[in-house]
Amino acid sequence: MGRPPCCDKEGVKKGPWTPEEDILLVSYIQEHGPGNWKAIPSKTGLLRCSKSCRLRWTNYLRPGIKRGNFTNQEENMIIHLQALLGNRWAAIASYLPQRTDNDIKNYWNTYLKKRLSKKLEEEKEGFSSISSSSSQKKVVMPRGQWERRLQTDINMAKKALTHALSPQQNNNNNNNNNNNNIESLSTSSSSSNSNSNSCSSNNNNISSYASNADNIARLLKGWMNNNNNNNNNNNNKGIIGIKGSEKFDESLLYGNDEECLESCSNNNNSLSSEFSQSQEESKPEIGEVLMPFHLLEKWLLDETIM
DNA sequence: AAGTGCGACAACCGCGATTAC
DNA sequence: TGTAATCGCGGTTGTCGCACT
Incomplete structure (x- = not known):
C-alpha cells in the first residue's frame, strides 16, 4: 500500500507565495496560533497544501527570524x-x-x-x-x-x-x-x-x-507582544518563533x-x-x-x- | 544588448517519526 | 494494538538576480 500524497495534486497552488497569501496565513495564525496545519488551507481558503503552509510559516513568516548575511x-x-x-x-x-x-x-x-x-x-x-621543499618550517x-x-x-x-x-x-x-x-x-x-x-x-x-516579510512582521508585532505574556503557558510550542x-x-x-x-x-x-x-x-x-x-x-x- | 554561468534562497518531495483514533 | 493522519526533517529542485563574456 503506497503512501497517499499529503495533499491533492489538483487544485493546489505551487511556487512562490504572494503577499496576499502570506497575509491570509499570518492572519489565521494570529488568531489561532501555529499548528493544525491540515485545517489551514480549508479554513483560510488558501490553495496550498498544509505542508506548504507550515513551511512558509516556519521558514519565512514566523517572527524572530533573522535574515541576511551570517x-x-x-x-x-x-x-x-x-x-x-x-x-x-x-x-x-x-x-x-x-x-x-x-x-x-x-x-x-x-x-x-x-x-x-x-x-x-x-x-x-x-x-x-x-x-617538495625541505626549507619550509611547517610540518605537514x-x-x-x-x-x-x-x-x-x-x-x-x-x-x-x-x-x-x-x-x-x-x-x-x-x-x-x-x-x-x-x-x-x-x-x-x-x-x-x-x-x-x-x-x-x-x-x-x-x-x-x-523583503515582504517586513510587512508581515509589522502585522505580527502587536500579536507578539500579546503573546509574550502568555509564553509560559505555551510550553515549547514555539509560538514566538523558537x-x-x-x-x-x-x-x-x-x-x-x-x-x-x-x-x-x-x-x-x-x-x-x-x-x-x-x-x-x-x-x-x-x-x-x-x-x-x-x-x-x-x-x-x-x-x-x- | 544578448547569452551564459553561477550563487542565493524559497519551495517541493519523500521518508521516518509521532500522534490520534 | 494496529492503522491512518499529521508533522518534521533532510535532500533536492526551481527560480531569480547579478556578474561576466
Missing part, C-alpha cells in the same frame, strides 16, 4: 556544529534560534561547504608544494595521515562533548532553564537570566529582516571551558541527546584522555577554515 560568529557555530552533528540541520538551527534550518542548510550547501573544500584543496596543494602530514587525523579529531571532539554533557553533570536547573527558554529568546524581552544575555547580541541584528524544546546558549561554543561546562550542565538535555546519538557510534572509553573544548575550537577554526 555573522562570523554564526558561521563559526555552523562549522562547529556541522562537524560535530553532521547534516542535522534542525539540531544545528536550535543553537542559532534566529536562523531556520533551511537557511543554515542553504548557507552550508552554497557557501560554507565550498569554502571548506577550497581550503582542503589549498592544504593539499600546500602539502605537495611544501613536501602525509595525505592519508592528515585525513586519519581529521577523523580522529572529530571523534575526539564528539567524545569530549559527550563527556562534558554526560547526565551526571546535569543538575536540577533544567526546569528553570526550560521556563526561561522562550522568554530569553523572544525579540522584546529583557530577562535578567544568563541565557537572555547570551542572546541579546543577536537580537540587535533583527533589523536585517528582509521551534521545539531545544535551547540556545552561545556560551556552549564561545565561553571558556568552565563556563561552557557549567552552561552545558545547566541546560536541558537537548545537546546531550544530540551527542548521545553520536556517542553510540563512538562511545568514550574509560580512562580516555579528553580534549578541552578550547582546543577543539582552535583546531576547528584554525585548521579547517581560516
Whole structure:
C-alpha cells in the first residue's frame, strides 16, 4: 500500500507565495496560533497544501527570524556544529534560534561547504608544494595521515562533548532553564537570566529582516507582544518563533571551558541527546584522555577554515 | 544588448517519526 | 494494538538576480 500524497495534486497552488497569501496565513495564525496545519488551507481558503503552509510559516513568516548575511560568529557555530552533528540541520538551527534550518542548510550547501573544500584543496596543494621543499618550517602530514587525523579529531571532539554533557553533570536547573527558554529568546524581552544575555547580541541584528516579510512582521508585532505574556503557558510550542524544546546558549561554543561546562550542565538535555546519538557510534572509553573544548575550537577554526 | 554561468534562497518531495483514533 | 493522519526533517529542485563574456 503506497503512501497517499499529503495533499491533492489538483487544485493546489505551487511556487512562490504572494503577499496576499502570506497575509491570509499570518492572519489565521494570529488568531489561532501555529499548528493544525491540515485545517489551514480549508479554513483560510488558501490553495496550498498544509505542508506548504507550515513551511512558509516556519521558514519565512514566523517572527524572530533573522535574515541576511551570517555573522562570523554564526558561521563559526555552523562549522562547529556541522562537524560535530553532521547534516542535522534542525539540531544545528536550535543553537542559532534566529536562523531556520533551511537557511543554515542553504548557507552550508552554497557557501560554507565550498569554502571548506577550497581550503582542503589549498592544504593539499600546500602539502605537495611544501613536501617538495625541505626549507619550509611547517610540518605537514602525509595525505592519508592528515585525513586519519581529521577523523580522529572529530571523534575526539564528539567524545569530549559527550563527556562534558554526560547526565551526571546535569543538575536540577533544567526546569528553570526550560521556563526561561522562550522568554530569553523572544525579540522584546529583557530577562535578567544568563541565557537572555547570551542572546541579546543577536537580537540587535533583527533589523536585517528582509523583503515582504517586513510587512508581515509589522502585522505580527502587536500579536507578539500579546503573546509574550502568555509564553509560559505555551510550553515549547514555539509560538514566538523558537521551534521545539531545544535551547540556545552561545556560551556552549564561545565561553571558556568552565563556563561552557557549567552552561552545558545547566541546560536541558537537548545537546546531550544530540551527542548521545553520536556517542553510540563512538562511545568514550574509560580512562580516555579528553580534549578541552578550547582546543577543539582552535583546531576547528584554525585548521579547517581560516 | 544578448547569452551564459553561477550563487542565493524559497519551495517541493519523500521518508521516518509521532500522534490520534 | 494496529492503522491512518499529521508533522518534521533532510535532500533536492526551481527560480531569480547579478556578474561576466
